Amino acid sequence: GESVGLHLPTLSVQEGDNSIINCAYSNSASDYFIWYKQESGKGPQFIIDIRSNMDKRQGQRVTVLLNKTVKHLSLQIAATQPGDSAVYFCAENPLYGGATNKLIFGTGTLLAVQP
C-alpha cells in the first residue's frame, strides 16, 4: 500500500504548552491536505484543511502550515489540553487526472499531553 505503517512516533508535551506535529507528504501534485485527530476507538475527526494555493491557515487553537518546496505539513496546537491527546494524521488528496476523494494518510503521531 501507499501508506507507510511503522511504529508510531510520539510527541509528549505539558498541558498549556504549544504542540507542533510534522508530516512529510509524498505527491507533489497533491492539491488538498487535511489534518485528522483520532481518539481510541473512534474514527478520524477532521481538524483543519488547506489547499495548495495557501501556505498557512488558522482555526480555533490550530494552525496548519504548508511548505510545498519540501513537501512538508505541520500542525500547531496552541495551549495544548489533555483532551488533545490522540493520534494525529495528515492526509493528502492527490490529483489523478481528475477529481478523486482518495486520501493518502501519513503514519500518524501520538500526542500525549501531561497534566
Place this chain on the structure above:
Amino acid sequence: KAGVTQTPRYLIKTRGQQVTLSCSPISGHRSVSWYQQTPGQGLQFLFEYFSETQRNKGNFPGRFSGRQFSNSRSEMNVSTLELGDSALYLCASKWRQGGYEAFFGQGTRLTVV
C-alpha cells in the same frame, strides 16, 4: 445532522467466511470512500464511490469489493476472509468529489479467527 453511520461496530468471523459491512453517509453526501486501518499498515484506501459508480480503487485483492446504492448508502464485501483482514474498516463521506472535507464514521472492527 446525523454523522456517518457504520454497521456493525464489531464483527468476529472465521477464516474462509465472507463479510458485508455497511455505511450510511451524511444526508446529502454522494461520495463514499472506504479505508482499512491496521497497526502495521496504517490507513489505506480501499475504494471510492460517487453516484453509484466506483471512481477509484486501492491496491487490494479482488476479494475486496463494494457498491453504492441510489440513496448513497454503501456496502463493502470481503470474501474468503484471511487472518490479515482483521482491521478497523472506516467509511468516509463527502458532499462531492474533489478537495472537500471528508467525514469519517466510527468504523467496523473486524476480527478474523
